[in-house]
Each structure stands twice: as C-alpha cells, then as structure tokens.
Amino acid sequence: MRGIEGHTAQLFAAEALTLDSGVMLSSVTVGFETYGTLNAAGSNAVLVCHALTGDQYAASKHPLTGKPGWWDRLIGPGKLLDTDKYFVVCSNVLGSCLGTTGPWETNPKTGKPWGLDFPVITIRDMVRVQAALLDHLSIEKLFMVIGGSMGGMQVLEWLTTYPERLNSAVALATAARHTAQNIAFHEVGRQAVMADPHWQGGAYYGEAEKPDKGLAVARMTAHITYLSEDALTKKFGRNLQARDAVTFGFDADFQVESYLRHQGSAFVDRFDANSYLYITRAMDYLDIARRYDGRLADAFKGAANVRCCVISFSSDWLYPTVENKQIAHAMNAAGVPVSFAEINSPHGHDAFLLEEPEMDQMLAGFIGAAAKSGELEP
Amino acid sequence: MSNTTVPLRPDLKLIADLIEPGARVLDVGCDDGALLNHLVTEKQVDGRGLEISQQGVNACVAKGLFVMQGDADNDLTEYPDGSFDYVVLSKTLQAVHRPRDVLLDLLRIGTKAVVTIPNFGHWRVRLSLLRRGRMPVTKSLTKAWYNTDNIHFCTILDLFELLEAEGIKISQFVPHTKDGKRLSLGTLRANWYADQALFLIEN
Numbered sequence: 001m002r003g004i005e006g007h008t009a010q011l012f013a014a015e016a017l018t019l020d021s022g023v024m025l026s027s028v029t030v031g032f033e034t035y036g037t038l039n040a041a042g043s044n045a046v047l048v049c050h051a052l053t054g055d056q057y058a059a060s061k062h063p064l065t066g067k068p069g070w071w072d073r074l075i076g077p078g079k080l081l082d083t084d085k086y087f088v089v090c091s092n093v094l095g096s097c098l099g100t101t102g103p104w105e106t107n108p109k110t111g112k113p114w115g116l117d118f119p120v121i122t123i124r125d126m127v128r129v130q131a132a133l134l135d136h137l138s139i140e141k142l143f144m145v146i147g148g149s150m151g152g153m154q155v156l157e158w159l160t161t162y163p164e165r166l167n168s169a170v171a172l173a174t175a176a177r178h179t180a181q182n183i184a185f186h187e188v189g190r191q192a193v194m195a196d197p198h199w200q201g202g203a204y205y206g207e208a209e210k211p212d213k214g215l216a217v218a219r220m221t222a223h224i225t226y227l228s229e230d231a232l233t234k235k236f237g238r239n240l241q242a243r244d245a246v247t248f249g250f251d252a253d254f255q256v257e258s259y260l261r262h263q264g265s266a267f268v269d270r271f272d273a274n275s276y277l278y279i280t281r282a283m284d285y286l287d288i289a290r291r292y293d294g295r296l297a298d299a300f301k302g303a304a305n306v307r308c309c310v311i312s313f314s315s316d317w318l319y320p321t322v323e324n325k326q327i328a329h330a331m332n333a334a335g336v337p338v339s340f341a342e343i344n345s346p347h348g349h350d351a352f353l354l355e356e357p358e359m360d361q362m363l364a365g366f367i368g369a370a371a372k373s374g375e376l377e378p
Numbered sequence: 379m380s381n382t383t384v385p386l387r388p389d390l391k392l393i394a395d396l397i398e399p400g401a402r403v404l405d406v407g408c409d410d411g412a413l414l415n416h417l418v419t420e421k422q423v424d425g426r427g428l429e430i431s432q433q434g435v436n437a438c439v440a441k442g443l444f445v446m447q448g449d450a451d452n453d454l455t456e457y458p459d460g461s462f463d464y465v466v467l468s469k470t471l472q473a474v475h476r477p478r479d480v481l482l483d484l485l486r487i488g489t490k491a492v493v494t495i496p497n498f499g500h501w502r503v504r505l506s507l508l509r510r511g512r513m514p515v516t517k518s519l520t521k522a523w524y525n526t527d528n529i530h531f532c533t534i535l536d537l538f539e540l541l542e543a544e545g546i547k548i549s550q551f552v553p554h555t556k557d558g559k560r561l562s563l564g565t566l567r568a569n570w571y572a573d574q575a576l577f578l579i580e581n
C-alpha cells in the first residue's frame with residue numbers, strides 16, 4: 001500500500017465479503033476521512049460517496065496533489081454539510097487506489113499486487129463495504145447519504161440494499177443504469193489503457209514504467225463527457241495555445257488540446273490504471289431495474305420512509321435529466337417521499353462539483369427540513 | 379418546519395376545505411407549496427407537489443415538502459394509477475396543451491380531483507371582447523394573446539360539457555369570486571357572474 005494519510009479500517013476479517021460476482025473477498029482495507037463529531041445518539045452521520053476518480057479527501061488536502069478536497073465547497077463548519085452539526089464520513093471505494101483494497105493492493109494469497117486477479121466488482125459491492133465501515137464506526141443509521149455521478153449510483157444502491165439505515169438520501173447527476181453510450185465511452189477509456197504496452201496485462205506494478213499514456217488518453221476522453229459543448233466553447237473556443245497561427249503539425253495548437261493533455265498527465269499521478277478499469281466496469285454493470293424485472297420502482301419499495309432528493313443539470317449529457325427524472329418518478333411510484341429538480345446550468349456533468357446557487361438553495365432547504373424531521377434541530 | 383402564521387389564500391382555502399384529513403394529495407402546479415403546506419400541517423395529509431419553476435420547487439423543499447419539477451402535460455403520465463386520494467389542479471387547466479388528457483390523467487391517478495378554472499364566460503370578458511373586438515387583457519388576464527401562458531381558455535359551461543362528455547361525475551361545483559368568495563349561483567348564472575369556479579370531480 002502506498003503511504004496514504006487519514007484513517008484506515010480492516011473489515012471482513014471474521015466473515016468474508018461475498019461480491020455480486022460470487023467471489024469471496026476476505027479482509028478488506030478501507031481508507032476514509034471524517035469531519036465533525038458523531039453525537040451521543042449516533043444520529044448525525046452523513047456518508048459522502050465519491051465519483052469514479054474521486055476519493056475520501058472530500059474536504060481535506062489531497063495527499064498526492066496537495067489540492068483542496070473535491071467537495072470542500074460543501075463540507076465544513078457553517079457550510080451546507082455543516083461539520084459543527086454533522087459527522088461526515090467519506091471512504092475510498094472498493095477497487096480504488098487510495099487506501100482501500102483494489103488491484104493495486106497486495107493479494108494476501110500470493111503476497112503480490114492483485115492486478116487483474118482482483119475480482120470484478122459492482123456499485124453494490126462498494127456499498128456493502130461502506131455499510132461494514134459504518135458498523136466499524138458504530139453508526140447504525142445515517143442521517144444522510146449523498147453523492148453525485150458514481151456517488152449518486154452508490155446512493156441509489158444504499159436505497160435498494162440498506163434503506164432501513166437511512167433517514168435521507170441525495171443523488172446528484174446520476175443514473176440507475178449505464179446506457180450504451182455510457183458503456184461505449186468507458187470502453188474507449190479501457191481500450192486506451194490496455195493498448196498501452198506498459199500495461200502488460202495489468203502486471204505493471206513494480207515496473208519502471210506504468211501505462212500512463214493509455215490512462216491519460218482514457219482521462220482525456222472521459223473529461224470531455226464531464227463538460228458541455230457550451231462550456232468548452234466558452235472556455236476555449238478555437239483559441240490557439242501560446243502561438244499566433246497553427247503550426248501545420250500535431251503539437252497542441254489549440255488551447256483545448258493543451259488543456260486535455262494537462263488533465264490526462266495530471267491524472268496519472270494520482271490514479272491507478274487497473275483501478276480505472278475495475279471502477280468503470282462496475283459502473284457499466286449497473287442496471288438496478290434489471291434485478292427487479294425491469295421495474296425500477298420496485299427497487300425503492302423498501303425506502304418509503306427515506307426522504308429523498310434527486311437533482312440533475314440541464315447541460316449534463318453524460319447522465320442527462322431524463323435519467324435522473326426516471327429515478328425520481330420510480331421513487332414516487334414506490335411511495336418514497338422524493339423531490340426532484342433540473343438545475344439550469346451551463347457546466348455539464350461537472351456542475352454537481354461546482355458553484356451552483358440554485359442547487360445549494362435546494363440542498364439547504366432539503367437538509368434543513370430533514371434535520372427538523374429527524375429532530376436533529378429544534 | 380411550517381409557517382402557519384401566513385393565512386391561506388381564500389381560493390386555496392376553498393380547495394383545502396374539500397380535502398379529508400390524512401388523505402394522499404398531489405398538487406399539480408403547487409407553486410410555493412402554500413396549499414400543500416397547509417394540508418400537511420393542518421390536515422396531516424401525505425402531500426406531494428408538481429411544479430415547473432425552480433423558485434417554487436426550492437420554496438416547497440425548504441418547507442419540507444416533496445415536489446417534482448415538471449408540468450401537467452409531460453409528467454402526469456409517470457404517476458401510477460390510483461396513487462392519490464385527491465389530485466389538485468388549481469388555475470392550471472387553461473395553461474396545458476391537452477386539457478382533456480390532463481383531466482383524464484387526474485382521475486386515473488387520483489380517486490377524486492379538484493379543478494379550478496378562471497371563467498372566460500364572465501360578463502366582463504364577454505363585454506370586453508364585444509366592445510373592443512380584441513382578446514381581453516384584464517386585471518386577471520394581464521398578458522396579450524401572443525405571449526400568454528393561458529392557451530386553452532374555457533367557460534364554466536365548456537368545462538361542464540367536457541366533463542359530461544367524458545362521463546365524469548361532478549360532486550361539487552363552487553363558483554366564486556377572485557377573492558375566493560362563494561357565489562350561490564346556478565350554472566348558467568355562474569357562467570355570467572363567477573370569476574372562477576371549482577369542480578370536485580370523480581369517475
């Protein structure tokens with residue numbers, strides 16, 4: 001394991017974790033961060049679920065990049081997720097590479113990194129590990145589970161699998177299944193990694209070279225899907241990168257090229273290529289309704305007592321409004337108390353990470369009302 | 379959670395009076411949630427809203443209400459049959475694209491529906507059209523024909539006729555003024571003198 005700051009927990013030591021694939025995983029390590037204090041009743045815990053390439057450093061300095069937490073805007077004293085009131089927990093998902101068991105970590109059976117011997121996982125497997133972490137932290141019931149994108153998918157699986165452990169749930173910019181287009185983009189990313197000669201069938205750990213080029217291309221492709229066409233046009237247009245004219249070559253003439261190259265190369269410093277394969281696969285396998293004969297509403301039947309909030313963003317074409325609205329309608333049909341809105345935003349899928357006053361206002365209202373109903377506040 | 383000090387608008391009070399305590403209520407076009415909030419706090423209903431504006435949605439959510447952003451034309455079809463005791467459509471029928479389909483959807487989703495309409499048969503509207511020869515722009519109809527949201531105006535008689543044609547039962551008919559004052563008038567006279575009318579309907 002690389003030197004990771006923050007807490008870790010050893011889970012499933014006594015009883016192995018049975019994955020959706022049927023494979024048993026004994027002993028799972030989880031890297032996690034906490035903010036605020038758990039109250040005596042244990043009723044003020046908020047679980048924050050991170051996205052595909054996110055991590056547990058939601059509101060703390062990233063140990064590898066030194067950058068502020070990805071949801072620093074939302075988590076902290078006096079902020080929307082007020083750490084003076086709430087005990088916020090964020091853990092690195094199963095299969096990732098920042099302290100939680102994944103392909104990078106050592107396979108106890110061989111004493112070597114798992115690589116591609118690591119079992120294929122699902123979003124629900126990630127959630128099972130989070131539930132075990134809550135047991136470890138003596139948190140029986142969450143005040144709230146919240147997440148965007150893949151984090152939102154985890155929120156949905158919390159609602160299907162552990163609804164009795166939730167008071168409220170917020171899913172942002174997400175989907176209950178991956179569409180053909182979603183899978184297609186992920187497959188391009190995976191093929192880019194696997195086409196890199198340094199990938200070596202996933203057994204590159206300990207080698208001098210990693211599949212950085214392939215992973216960078218994967219990130220570049222994915223990054224385009226996180227932004228809207230408008231946002232790209234506004235930010236870059238056809239502007240040239242530090243030059244007055246095109247060079248009639250394949251250098252990064254355009255600013256957008258330079259930007260994407262930077263996104264790609266910065267990403268490989270903090271992420272593992274095999275983890276990228278495993279987590280994108282987990283997202284592709286998501287199809288919640290399929291487990292309920294195609295009726296998504298049936299998936300949420302156990303969540304009739306959980307206050308829910310689903311939010312989409314108008315310019316998000318990765319997990320567009322129609323997907324999010326379907327989730328909300330399914331919840332409604334299952335008798336789940338749910339609010340839904342499409343926030344008008346030019347920022348594309350990434351909007352859930354950015355300054356969006358209308359989203360903040362809706363979340364503030366939802367969290368405040370949930371706190372009152374849960375008697376967390378007078 | 380709820381602000382009960384603000385009195386309910388009289389026309390909404392007319393609706394609230396019809397709803398039985400503890401009922402499941404869907405308010406279509408619930409605006410800032412004033413009616414729903416009243417019903418939830420005063421009558422302990424299980425209330426849900428459908429509202430198109432973000433401002434309205436945020437106001438509802440802040441009150442602790444549950445509301446879907448959407449509209450009658452596009453979103454009612456997503457609600458399961460018989461999922462509510464009452465569906466409320468207050469002064470919205472004239473703004474939808476397919477009023478007949480919406481009415482049928484209300485009674486598919488709800489056992490009963492409360493529909494209120496602005497009455498286009500009111501004498502002032504008729505007089506305005508007669509004298510000016512132009513689509514009326516009045517205190518309650520403030521926008522011109524080309525930019526109004528109200529695209530399917532009807533009179534009290536029109537709605538009676540449609541409901542009858544669809545075999546829908548009218549359990550209560552409450553013609554009233556803009557201020558929500560009940561008028562004791564028969565159908566024909568109401569069509570001349572009522573600014574608005576409330577219909578409690580069921581199959």
